Amino acid sequence: MVGLNSLFKLFRKTFAPKVEDRGFLPRLYYLHRALEALDEDDIDAAVRMITLAGLDKKKGPRWRMVCQQIIFRCRVLISLHQKQMDQINTELEIFGKTEDLRNLYLRLQEVENKARDILKNYELQLLEQLSESTASVVQPS
């Protein structure tokens, strides 16, 4: 069993990342990768992996759970970016008298806005996938 485990680990580290985007690896592999990415706050990779895990339309309870975890983390990060935005706005009013500082704050604002929009997009995308899976549970074909 230990040998088999090492073999799987070797596969996951060497061969699997090269072919994972094609979506033909087992669903558990993609769920593991999504959780790894979530731990590292790599939301882009987490969304990609959970989407690949749900490609075969059989979105089971484990898929739903991991999907909801990613959405939750997106919301936490969005709230953090919102707080940063509020902080920047406050500082802009107090310290943004000179043009240099004002431009710096405006650039920061832009970056924060962009990050928030990206996360919002991910959240909406996953909520849509989640509602599809709910619909398939409610109305079995």
Next chain:
Amino acid sequence: MIQERNLSIPGGLTGAVLGVAAELALEELTGMEVVSGLLAVIGAGFGLIRIDRRIYEATVNLVKRVPVERNSDYRDVLEQIDEMSIELPELRESFVKLIRAGIEAQSA
């Protein structure tokens, strides 16, 4: 004292042949590939146990990483978690279980 092991190559080969013969006989009788079927079931079982443990760890991590302000108490944190888990029924249920377990552990 370490005992010396005597490995018998003919013995090993006989065992392997008997194993293959038994598998073929079972396949013939039942019409199913027993060994590969068993391996698949065992593999899937291990995989599912591992993923369930990982999902649980990730849920705990999510709660731990909710930002907490210095002057906020546990009610604020609960409210924050509640707001952020709207439309996420299974996750919300897991959070409730985690929090209940935490309260029970504290009162014990």
